[in-house]
Amino acid sequence: MSPTALHDWNLDPGEAIALQKQLAARVERQDRLAEVTRIAGVDIGFEQGGEVTRAAVVVLAWPPGTDGAFERVEQVVHREPTRLPYIPGLLSFRELPAALAAFDRLTSSPELIMVDGQGLAHPRRLGVASHLGLWLDRPTIGIAKSRLCGHHVEPGNERGDRVPLVHKEETIGTVLRSRSGVKPVFVSSGHRVSLPTALDWVVACLGRTKLPEPTRMADRLASRRTAM
């Protein structure tokens, strides 16, 4: 475990859940981000039938060019043996070790990080985006392609339409129709970014695609076999 590490990663489910409850109290839900000039996108993919975990981090320059295109400043792909199976609610324990190794190899310092997965929209308010933000002590936003917990009505069918995601009397995120006619995405605060601000950034990074550019590019790097 590194000097700045919050905890060890070799925990059984019971210990992991207890740890999440402790860490959740340390997640900052208010805005506390520096001026943004670099935005990172993170995603994890698997190879060899799941035996190998592949973490991808892409850093884009902000703002995009006049043509709307984002300049790719840096990218890192890290592979390592998969350590745990997927357990709903404990995703970060399976994916973060590889993601952190990828960040260790990153030379640039993005002021904002967008993660493929939930942030506060988690049963114990510690989705992978929040967990990563806490560990790196950096602002993060969670963008998931499906729901983990909470309830919501169906958002309008036009790009930009949104409805709140509520869990136990609390608004934990926003269900956003990022592209008309396509399944909505679930946006939530990760760490040091409020929900309104998180939504602003996601919308600002949206092309004509469903996913914002940072995670969309990380997605391709993590899932495709071809070098990009």
Added chain:
DNA sequence: GCGACAG
């Protein structure tokens, strides 16, 4: 006890 369940 019976469902639900990020990636």
Added chain:
DNA sequence: ATCTTGTCGC
């Protein structure tokens, strides 16, 4: 997440 071709629609 991943296994996988063609096909429907803007």
